Amino acid sequence: MKLSVRMTLFNFICLFALTILVFSILYGFSRKSILASEEEDILRRSQVGGMKMMHGFMARGRTFPGDFLAGTWDNQTFRVIQNPWDLDPRLWKEGMIERDGEHFLFISIERAGEKYLLGKNVSTSIRSLERIRIVAWYLIPVLAGLVLFIGYFLTEYWLKPLRELNRALYKMSSENLSFRFPVASTLDEIEELKLALNKMLHSFEQGYFIQKRFVSNVSHQLRTPLSSIIGYIQMLQRWGDENPKIRKEAIDAIEKTAQEMKELTENLLSLSRAGHITEVKNIALEEVVKSIIEQWQKKNPERLFRLLVNASP
Known part of the structure; x- marks a missing residue:
């Protein structure tokens, strides 16, 4: 009814x-x-x-x-x-x-x-x-x-704004999260509901873009070590049987990359459990950059990577 x-x-x-x-x-x-x-x-x-x-x-x-x-x-x-x-x-x-x-x-x-x-x-x-x-x-x-x-x-006339709100909410999707309900100057209960819905839509829009950016960053962080592992596996398939040194280097690199992926996964799990609370701490930027260069160097041995630092001591 x-x-x-x-x-x-x-x-x-x-x-x-x-x-x-x-x-x-x-x-x-x-x-x-x-x-x-x-x-x-x-x-x-x-x-x-x-x-x-x-x-x-x-x-x-x-x-x-x-x-x-x-x-x-x-x-x-x-x-x-x-x-x-x-x-x-x-x-x-x-x-x-x-x-x-x-x-x-x-x-x-x-x-x-x-x-x-x-x-x-x-x-x-x-x-x-x-x-x-x-x-x-x-x-x-x-x-x-x-x-x-x-x-x-x-009653039908008074409930007409509610039906319009209902139809507008049904039509909403991830492509039109920027939509906002027009609010009249007569701040009755319907207009107050529109204000609350606009506030909620703003939060949804912000959360959606944060989630989208987060997924993009995570995908990038996972794609890099996975590409490195695939590169070392291909290296093993080509020269692993003939060159023990290359085999050992590839296995060590795969193990190190797998550990990094494990740490990344654990960090993501901790982040989700902590309610998106970021732990801020000091890091050795030089070591992080060197580790990244080392990964790319192993992935592309035919290229030479060099780090140039121009900063105050």
């Missing part, structure tokens, strides 16, 4: 879950607020009704708005005062009641030492809230699909 798809799905799931959670919390809070507002309305209107009890129909000294359901307790017996909605009194209780699609909210109050159970039809408020909930449940998946669609293309 592509990285853009994984990122889009992850963001979509997180956003969808967060949206559901937030909506559920808001819905519960709105429902609670509406019911609290309806309770306040019942209390407020019941107080107004009590103030007008001398001018309206009275129930043991109290009147209530005509749309209220009202009842009281008379010697532990519940008595209905008014029931404009013909709701079965056996269903009356404090809190929310739902009957035949109608919603009623009941609260208990105490007035002048008497306890009343007052109810109100709150179906209009509940239906409005339910319509909002239904619309939201249909709207959330549509918005989620839109977010998923837009999020995928945005």
